[in-house]
Amino acid sequence: MQRQTRTTPRKRPRQTRSKVTVGTILEATSRVLVKQGFDGLSTNAVAAAAGVSIGSLYQYFPNKEALVAALIDRHMEEMNAAVLAELTRVAQLPIAEAARCVVELTIRAHAIDPDLHRVLTEQVPRIGKLARLREVDEICHRMVAGLLAARRDEIAIRDPDLAAFILVSTIEAVVHRAALLYPHRLRDPRLVDETTLLVTRYLGVAEN
């Protein structure tokens, strides 16, 4: 009996009063999630932490998964916005510089509320947000592929699509892995240098 729970909100808050309530609930969810982990997260606990009745919680969220889903949506939105904005800004730079910017950007994105990011990352597959993650991923992916295609003559790659997949995977992974498993590497400035080097050598462009 798979729990194919719906994570869409049950009712939209109309008055300011209820919007505040929803905000409070989400904040409490984040706090409980970081402190207790997903298993310690119960709707009762969230309601208590938010100082809100359990009944109120269920007016807006059909179940516990919906709470986390909302948090994930919000978090992905934020990160995505930041990354996409920077990506367009970077499109004009020389490729070597652009690469470095993207690497730095990725690191900065992971530095925002890293505790929440860690928990959410771990919970994404459980909530059925894999599809949504894939969407965001593919936006990045196509964006990078576009950049590569536009500068095809400057770089040594054949298929921009495949190269974009490799690059996005690579950069995300190095940063993500450093953030989760080896935090000391994140603080080592040589990480940026070396990752940039990986990218530029792959693309066949000289580092300045």
Add this chain to the structure above:
Amino acid sequence: MQRQTRTTPRKRPRQTRSKVTVGTILEATSRVLVKQGFDGLSTNAVAAAAGVSIGSLYQYFPNKEALVAALIDRHMEEMNAAVLAELTRVAQLPIAEAARCVVELTIRAHAIDPDLHRVLTEQVPRIGKLARLREVDEICHRMVAGLLAARRDEIAIRDPDLAAFILVSTIEAVVHRAALLYPHRLRDPRLVDETTLLVTRYLGVAEN
């Protein structure tokens, strides 16, 4: 109230009869885990699926986490053994060839019981096996660093340790990401070519 549950076995099976029981339980755990997910996994369900009394289960596993922990240990052991064996075998090859072998090896490792692999991957952080994962990771890491250091004069990198981190992260991520999110890319032979290219260009060695 964090659930710092112990995942070490409660009692070791001594007679063959009980060893069979433990094996049956672990197999059932795997089946239930793949079919129902971690949330559908209950000790009662596992016992039922194994055709074993719930009491017997608790003779050998103190709790539900211990079941998954045992599965993770076993799975990591298998993968690790395969990878390490191949890594030593590959140490003699020309670097470009070695790179390709490692990439192919990683793909093959991910192709063994990928469903179970996926679920376990998602559950590793919850079980508190992150430390163990890090251990295995660092063995790989040091092994690669050793290879790089031994051939320092053939490659264009300064710090074998940092480079090993980058390479291990990169290869693992590309394969892992392809396996989880874009399975069609796994079946595209160009993925191996392109990943190998990434490695060889980074190392500054020519592809044959």
Add this chain to the structure above:
DNA sequence: CTAAAATGCGAGCGATCGCTCACATTGTCT
């Protein structure tokens, strides 16, 4: 001001689940 809508409340139901324990069965050793 008043009716209706929106929001907030929380006791508690029903279901599940982890786990124990008292007992039965099987294996080992002498």
Add this chain to the structure above:
DNA sequence: AGACAATGTGAGCGATCGCTCGCATTTTAG
């Protein structure tokens, strides 16, 4: 064969948790 250890059994306790529902309070609209 007898004694003791190892193993297997499953009813059911206690606790938790998701979630509902009837009702109180606040806001909006006419």
